[in-house]
Amino acid sequence: MTFDAIDKKLLALLQADSKQTNKQLSLKLNLSVTAVYERIKKLENNGVISKYVALVKKDKVEKDFVAFCHIKLIQHSQAYVVKFEKEVANLEEVLECYHISGDYDYLLKVIVEDMEAFREFMVNKLTSINHIGSTHSMFVINEVKHTTAITV
């Protein structure tokens, strides 16, 4: 689907705060409540908006340690790759996993309680997955920016 200026602004508003009422949105967009309602439904039905979620503050739930892990596989046969991706996706500590270009095969974003928990995660969970050749971890010293909002 295509987006006019109002759609784009609406998406920005909903990505910033999805708990706004249609009336609040209608005032910001200079539209009627029904028009806002119909535009939102259209965005939902077309799969542009995939879901609505609550965002949790890491430091409030003692999961303040973030690391990025590069991973190289030993070999890259279809079966190995599929199995690795499935097992990694099942790890709750892994929030993101990307197959990337470059020296390593994968980049993982891992979130745990502290360095000790990270060590445990590496030893007991990640490297217990077979076919991993080598890993290289980078620790987050400071989160400069983190948003889920895509500018349309």
Added chain:
Amino acid sequence: MTFDAIDKKLLALLQADSKQTNKQLSLKLNLSVTAVYERIKKLENNGVISKYVALVKKDKVEKDFVAFCHIKLIQHSQAYVVKFEKEVANLEEVLECYHISGDYDYLLKVIVEDMEAFREFMVNKLTSINHIGSTHSMFVINEVKHTTAITV
């Protein structure tokens, strides 16, 4: 604050779908509607839930090209660092920016339309920020996992 088993389950449910009504949640948690309401308010007031947002599907808005950029600064005086972090945070293409340990200083997650848009971003926006020493980009071939939900 501390979380009992019900809080943890409630956080998981809200991180999966924040549009559920308190009635639906009350059934899943075997609680009254009011009890659910009060637990949610407590999580919000304590800052555990920072906000509610709509998640947008990248491929539906032609922002399907994701890259990770390593960045090294020329020098690391306080003034340079602050200025760099501020300017990077203002770039809409940069969804995430972390100060990290290792060979490079920063890791950025960048989302744009395509390779050409990425080239433009690098030339016109990113490297036009002063003090950048070197960069190293990795392109996402496939997104294996991506979740915003933290397991409490």
Added chain:
DNA sequence: AGTGAAAGTCAACTGTA
């Protein structure tokens, strides 16, 4: 901390232009 019921507000669906 929990509950049930009352009061106010909203989403969702009509009709109509």
Added chain:
DNA sequence: TACAGTTGACTTTCACT
């Protein structure tokens, strides 16, 4: 595609356990 009005469902508050 936009609007206004109606209805049932929801959030929020309150008195009480």
